[in-house]
Amino acid sequence: xxxxxxxxxxxxxxxxxxxxxxxxxxxxxxxxxxxxxxxxxxxxxxxxxxxxxxxxxxxxxxxxxxxxxxxxxxxxxxxxxxxxxxxxxxxxxxxxxxxxxxxxxxxxxxxxxxxxxxxxxxxxxxxxxxxxxxxxxxxxxxxxxxxxxxxxxxxxxxxxxxxxxxxxxxxxxxxxxxxxxx
Numbered sequence: 001x002x003x004x005x006x007x008x009x010x011x012x013x014x015x016x017x018x019x020x021x022x023x024x025x026x027x028x029x030x031x032x033x034x035x036x037x038x039x040x041x042x043x044x045x046x047x048x049x050x051x052x053x054x055x056x057x058x059x060x061x062x063x064x065x066x067x068x069x070x071x072x073x074x075x076x077x078x079x080x081x082x083x084x085x086x087x088x089x090x091x092x093x094x095x096x097x098x099x100x101x102x103x104x105x106x107x108x109x110x111x112x113x114x115x116x117x118x119x120x121x122x123x124x125x126x127x128x129x130x131x132x133x134x135x136x137x138x139x140x141x142x143x144x145x146x147x148x149x150x151x152x153x154x155x156x157x158x159x160x161x162x163x164x165x166x167x168x169x170x171x172x173x174x175x176x177x178x179x180x181x182x
Contacts, residue, residue: 061109061159066094066116069106073114073128076135077106080126081118084140088120096120113159129153144169150179157181 066074082089089095096102097120106116112130117123127139127149139149145160147168157180160166168179 061107061113061156063105064108066104066106069108069114073108073130073135076128076137077104077114077116077118077126080137080140084124084126085119085121088118088123094118107159109156109159111156113153113155115159127155129155143173144176145179146171146173147177147179 066077069077078089078092078094081094090099093101094104102120104116104118106114108114114128114135115125117125124140124142125145126137127141127145128135129138130136138153139145145155145166145168147170149155150160150168157166160179166179167176169175170177
């Protein structure tokens with residue numbers, strides 16, 4: 001049986017090139033994330049040298065269920081559901097379109113922000129902010145968030161999208177803009 005030493009070298013070279021491409025891509029991605037983070041921290045007034053970033057940047061958002069949310073946030077969401085779509089609330093329980101209890105998912109940030117969808121027949125997206133220890137519905141939308149609201153309350157981007165930006169609408173409610181934080 002003949003061994004093709006040249007063919008083995010080609011495969012090794014190809015594997016080495018793939019490994020180098022992965023390492024290079026990872027390095028470029030890390031560099032990009034570092035640059036974006038520095039810009040966001042500078043805009044927030046935290047700076048990159050003094051590591052005193054805004055509380056919001058040090059508190060990542062997480063996907064949780066309604067039943068795992070703080071009781072006062074559950075009350076705010078239930079209150080919104082009763083007003084927005086009372087047919088979706090039975091005996092103080094949020095239900096789905098079949099009338100069954102629904103543990104709605106939400107995006108939650110311990111710095112005082114939450115987002116969820118409410119409505120058993122289509123619904124809308126609701127945005128909450130905690131101010132003076134009280135959860136407040138700050139926006140209800142079916143078409144997209146208002147840039148003015150996001151900036152006013154300094155809503156963290158990761159609450160709205162796992163990426164580094166989200167689309168929002170200008171005051172005219174027609175012009176789409178990119179929201180990357182405040």
